Amino acid sequence: MKPAPFDYAAPAELTDAVTALAERPETARVLAGGQSLVLDMHYRRERPALLVDINNVRGLDVITVDGHTLRIGALARHRAFETPTVAPAALGRLLSRVSPYIAHPPVRARGTMAGSLAWANPVSEWCATAVALDAGIELTGPLGRRRVPAGDFFVGPFRTARQPAEILTSVLLPLLPGQVGVGFCEQRRTHASFAQVAAVAVLTLRDGVIAEARLGLAGAADRPVRAHDAERHLVGREAEPEVFAQAGELAAAGSDPLAEPHAGVEYRRHVVGVLVRRALAQAREDSNGNYGDEGRDRHEGREAR
Amino acid sequence: MTGRTPVRLTVNETDYDVTVEPRRLLADVLREDCNLTGTKLGCEHGVCGSCTVLVDGEGVRSCLMFAVQCAGRDIRTVEGLAAHGRLHAFQQAISTEHGLQCGFCTAGFVMLVVGALEDDPSIAEDPERLDGLLSSNLCRCTGYEGIRRAVLRAYGRNGTHEKDGAEGH
Numbered sequence: 001m002k003p004a005p006f007d008y009a010a011p012a013e014l015t016d017a018v019t020a021l022a023e024r025p026e027t028a029r030v031l032a033g034g035q036s037l038v039l040d041m042h043y044r045r046e047r048p049a050l051l052v053d054i055n056n057v058r059g060l061d062v063i064t065v066d067g068h069t070l071r072i073g074a075l076a077r078h079r080a081f082e083t084p085t086v087a088p089a090a091l092g093r094l095l096s097r098v099s100p101y102i103a104h105p106p107v108r109a110r111g112t113m114a115g116s117l118a119w120a121n122p123v124s125e126w127c128a129t130a131v132a133l134d135a136g137i138e139l140t141g142p143l144g145r146r147r148v149p150a151g152d153f154f155v156g157p158f159r160t161a162r163q164p165a166e167i168l169t170s171v172l173l174p175l176l177p178g179q180v181g182v183g184f185c186e187q188r189r190t191h192a193s194f195a196q197v198a199a200v201a202v203l204t205l206r207d208g209v210i211a212e213a214r215l216g217l218a219g220a221a222d223r224p225v226r227a228h229d230a231e232r233h234l235v236g237r238e239a240e241p242e243v244f245a246q247a248g249e250l251a252a253a254g255s256d257p258l259a260e261p262h263a264g265v266e267y268r269r270h271v272v273g274v275l276v277r278r279a280l281a282q283a284r285e286d287s288n289g290n291y292g293d294e295g296r297d298r299h300e301g302r303e304a305r
Numbered sequence: 306m307t308g309r310t311p312v313r314l315t316v317n318e319t320d321y322d323v324t325v326e327p328r329r330l331l332a333d334v335l336r337e338d339c340n341l342t343g344t345k346l347g348c349e350h351g352v353c354g355s356c357t358v359l360v361d362g363e364g365v366r367s368c369l370m371f372a373v374q375c376a377g378r379d380i381r382t383v384e385g386l387a388a389h390g391r392l393h394a395f396q397q398a399i400s401t402e403h404g405l406q407c408g409f410c411t412a413g414f415v416m417l418v419v420g421a422l423e424d425d426p427s428i429a430e431d432p433e434r435l436d437g438l439l440s441s442n443l444c445r446c447t448g449y450e451g452i453r454r455a456v457l458r459a460y461g462r463n464g465t466h467e468k469d470g471a472e473g474h
């Protein structure tokens with residue numbers, strides 16, 4: 001099918017976009033990369049009366065370091081995160097490890113990180129990353145600006161705490177200084193498929209002992225979640241394979257995946273355990289500076305910054 | 306804007322003044338209003354890539370963009386590649402390497418490859434990135450091998466693209 005008719009506005013100023021959206025928030029939609037919304041409009045799952053296209057809004061595409069935070073504008077495309085120099089140190093490595101798993105180059109050229117969070121697919125890589133890192137989600141509406149922690153932002157499949165009249169204007173990610181290692185693993189049916197399950201791991205190590213652990217999971221529940229039990233188990237223990245396997249078991253036991261035709265609940269739960277274990281092992285390697293071939297190039301790229 | 310809207314599209318450096326509803330896809334407007342039917346529509350879901358065109362130099366799915374979004378942008382389609390009666394080096398290479406059979410996917414692959422390799426020719430030297438790029442689009446006939454060889458023929462070391470020189474041809 002083709003999209004149903006709609007009115008179209010493409011303002012150049014954020015205030016005009018907010019005003020346009022606020023006029024009829026229930027029936028208007030924000031158009032960012034369009035890589036999910038236009039598809040939903042083809043299927044007529046979405047029939048907005050008005051599209052507020054934010055692609056012409058000035059200044060929304062910037063990615064800047066702001067104190068201890070990486071501030072990512074709503075128009076930063078997936079593609080911008082393909083190179084580790086997008087952010088300092090471990091955060092840049094993590095984002096550039098995740099980004100290639102999202103669709104393929106032409107979709108990454110248009111789709112945005114903010115759009116992924118607003119869409120809130122429970123298997124989205126960026127949503128799992130945002131939850132793992134405790135991202136701040138900045139929303140701008142007619143009443144002004146507010147910030148919602150990622151942990152409170154996702155409230156169900158394709159459902160968020162964003163009010164219909166709000167535009168997601170920035171994603172705020174904490175920089176990851178110090179001896180931090182990052183890992184990302186994903187199970188998917190084909191190269192261009194959405195994830196069945198994905199795991200983000202961030203470990204802070206002191207003398208081989210885990211001082212802080214963050215685990216973000218996609219496909220492990222009806223929304224992106226952290227594996228809190230597994231994280232608690234890791235802290236204070238040695239970064240060793242048995243410990244990672246135990247954390248994987250805890251994450252699997254704590255997950256409550258939705259069934260889909262190609263991945264039943266038990267299968268997904270099993271995969272959660274495997275991917276958590278592998279992502280943790282990757283994070284340990286990463287923190288050692290033991291990057292492997294691909295990682296070494298990236299490391300040099302980072303140093304060259 | 307509501308209802309039919311005048312839009313000037315610049316496709317292959319030619320201006321097309323069209324009047325379209327905002328809901329019309331770039332792909333449909335190229336085909337039906339600009340009469341540029343080289344761009345094909347397969348899935349209309351962003352999956353197959355047969356509709357790939359370049360917008361401001363980047364390969365994008367023209368089934369997931371509206372024509373009204375493209376006013377003032379530089380659009381390139383497969384019709385714009387041949388010059389002075391000669392195929393673009395990659396078009397020639399795809400023919401030489403048997404990179405097509407039915408041809409339905411070909412315009413999409415050509416625009417995908419030309420867009421990406423013009424931006425970064427080193428992709429040809431990196432099998433992993435080349436696979437990543439070619440997996441963007443679907444081909445039901447060739448098994449991709451001929452298309453991959455065509456990329457190497459045109460953009461690899463001593464590729465025909467270099468030899469042809471001028472204007473990226």
Ligand SMILES: Cc1cc2nc3c(=O)[nH]c(=O)nc-3n(C[C@H](O)[C@H](O)[C@H](O)COP(=O)(O)OP(=O)(O)OC[C@H]3O[C@@H](n4cnc5c(N)ncnc54)[C@H](O)[C@@H]3O)c2cc1C
Nearest residue numbers: 030032033034035036037103111112115116118124168351
């Ligand atoms: C073939 C294909 C494969 C894909 N594979 C993957 C994959 O593996 N993993 C993955 O995560 N995604 C995948 N995607 C989806 C892609 O990542 C989208 O880019 C993303 O889900 C949405 O971002 P967008 O900028 O395109 O948003 P849009 O499609 O423009 O919008 C999506 C939704 O979010 C809302 N929205 C967007 N931006 C804002 C904002 N700033 N403020 C308020 N609301 C907003 C829109 O109103 C809409 O409801 C795939 C898409 C395709 C076509």
Ligand code: FES
Nearest residue numbers: 347348349354368
């Ligand atoms: S028709 Fe656009 S991707 Fe298939």
Ligand code: FES
Nearest residue numbers: 406408444445446
């Ligand atoms: S040549 Fe037939 S689909 Fe590619």
